[in-house]
Amino acid sequence: MALDAVINSKNLLDMALERLRKSLAREPLNPRSCIDSPEDWAAAARLALYIAAATKNPYLLKRFADSESKRFLELMRKVPGIQDLRCKIEIARDLGVVAKPAHEVVTGIVVATFGNPVAVRWTSYLRYAPQDPFWAMINRPVVKGWVVVPLEDFERLLEEAYEEQILKTARENELAVGRVAASIDASLVEDLLKKYAHKPLKAPSQPAEGPHPPCMKAILDALKSGDNLPHTARFAIATYLLHRGWDVEQIVDLFRTSPDFNEKITRYQVQHIAGQVGGRKEYAVPSCETMNSWGLCPTNLGCGVKNPVQYGRKVTVKKSN
Template sequence: MSNIFDLVKRYPWLPSLKKYSYIDSKDDPYEYLLELFSKYPNGEIQERVFKFFRAAFENIEYLSGHKNDDLNIYLYLILRILLYILDNKPISNRIANLYSKITNNELLKEADATVYEICQDLNLKIKYYQPPINYGINISKDQKQILETNFRIHYADYLKLAANLRDEYRKLVNNALSEGYVFIQKRSLIRLIQEYVRRKFLNNEDDEGKSSNKFKKNLLKIQEFKEIYDNILSHWELKKEEFEYNFEISFKKGSNISKDFPPCIKDILLKAEEGQNLTHIERLFITFFLNALDYPEDEIINVFSTMPDFDKKKTEYQINFAKRKGYIPHSCATLKSLNLCMAVKYNDQICLEGYFSKKLDTKKTLAHPLFYIQLKQYRGSKKIKKLED
C-alpha cells in the first residue's frame, strides 16, 4: 500500500490533493502564486512549466527527467491556471494530451495494488482481485491462454470513461460483463484513467466560460508568472506558423462545399480545429471522406496539423495509402454504431428526418454522409434555378 501523500505527489490530479492544502478554493490565486514563486526563487518553476509547454508544442509524448516531487504538484496547479487564462483550446488540448500520456506511462510502472488505490481515490467503483480471476480463454495457433485480470470496473464508470474513446474493442457489447462489472486488464484500466486526466485539464473551460480579464490581469502582475505566460504565447505564435495552421476546407473544383458537410464531419473538423486529439476511427473517417471528395493532399494534411501528435510525413503516407486502397467513408449506420453520428447534437433535419424522394413518393432516411452533400448541393442548385427563373 502506498502512502496517499506520495501518490498525490506523483499524481496531483487525484481528488485527495485537497486533503493536503496545496491550494484551497478560498485561496486567492494571486497570493498563492506570489508565495510559490518566492518559495522557489531560482527559476525552477518557470523552467519546468516551460519545458512542459515546449514538449507539448513539439509533439513530444514524454518528458525526460520527470520528477515526482513537491514541485510536481505545483506544476500541475500552475498548468491548470495557465490553461484557464490562456483560454486557447488547441493549447489546452496539447497540454491535456501530453500530461495524460505521461500519466499513462507512469501508471504502467505502478503495482496493481497502487492502481487500485488510485481508482478508489478517483471514486471509481472497482473490484480488485489478488490472485487474479479468470474470465475466459483465448486459443490461437494451438496455444491456450487463460484470460485473467485483477480488476473489474462498474459498467457505469467504465462507460463514462470509455464511451468517448470510440474503439470497437472498448464497446460494452464486446466486453466481458457480469454482475454489473466489466472485467478489465490493467493496461486498459490505466487507459481509462488517462482519459480521466485528459478531461480534467479540459474541464477548466467549463468552469466559467471565458476566463475573466480581471483575474488574468491580476495574475500577470506577478513578474515570474508573466514571464511564463509571455514565453508560452510567443512560442505558440511561432509554432502556429510552422504548422501553416490553416483550417479552411474550401476545395472542390474551385467551390467551397464545406457548408454542405454533414454534422458528423463538421463535428470532427471542429474538434480538429480546437486541437483535440482525434480518435483513430475519427481520423480514418475524415481521411476517407475528404479523399472521396478528391480533396488535395495538402488540404487533408492541414486538418491533422493541429493534432497533438501531428507528424507531416506519417500523415502524408497514410492519406496516400488510404487513397490508393480506395477506402470509402463509413455509412450512417456504422457511424451511429461508433457514436460518431451527430444528427441529434446538431439537430440536423436532413439526417434526422430524411428526405422526400419524388420517385418513390415517400420519405427516405439518409444512408451515407456523402449523399448528404449531394442532397444539399441538389437543393442548392434548385434554389439558384428558382432565383434565376
C-alpha cells in the same frame, strides 16, 4: 507550496516553463526528477498548467493536458511501486474511477483470458471510455454492473480520467490562473503560442457537390474545436474529404487542430487511406450504416442516403427543384 512563492521562485518558474515546452513538443521528461524532488516537480507541473490556461488558448491547453496524460500513463507503467495493481486502483479512486481486481467480481475463463484484468464500475467506464467502437460496452464482459477489462485498457481509462482532471483543475482555479497571467511576462510563452496555438481551420464554407452531411459536418466542427477524435471519425473524414477532392496535405493541415497531432504519423495514415503507400489500396467512404454503427451518425440514418457522399448531391438537386 503557496502560489506566490512558486511564481516568485525563478527555479520553479523555469521548471514550469520547461515542463510546458516539453509537454507541447511531446518530448520525454526524466521521471527521476519526480522521485528525487517530488514537491518541486508537483509545484512546477501545477504552475505549467496555470500558465497554459492563462494563455486563454483552449487548443494549447488541451494539447498540454493530452500530453501530460500520456506522460502519466508512461509513469504508471515504468515507475516502481506504481506498477502494482493495488496502487493503480488507489490512483483510479483519486481520479473518480471506481475499480477493483476482477477476481473479486468474476472467476473462470474471463480472468484466465485477460491475465490480470480489472473490474470497472459501469458508470466510470462509460464516462472515460474513448468514443470508439472497440470500447463499446456491448463488446466487454459485464458482471453485475462491473465491466471487466485487461490491465492495459484500465490504464487507458485512467489516462482519460487524468486528462479530464487536468482540465477540471484549470476550470476550478480561475483566480489562480488569473494571478499567474498577471504576474508572468507574456513574452515567456510567446514562442510557444506561435508554434502550438490553434490556427483557424480553413475549409470551404460551401464546397462543390453541395453541403457536407450532418455526420461529416459534426466531425469537422469537432476538429475546429480542437477535440480529440476517435480513430473511426478520423478515418471517416479522411476518406470523405479525399473523395471530395482534398489532397493529402490539406487533410494533414486539418488534423493539426487535434491535441495529439503528430505530423509524420498523420501524413502516413492519410497517404495510406489514399492508396499512396502501404498496400496501395484506396479506401472507400464508410456507408451510412457503418457510420451509424460507429456512433458517428447524429441523425440515426435520417438523411435518406446510403452513403455520406450522396448527401450533397441530393440536397443540391432538391433545392434546384
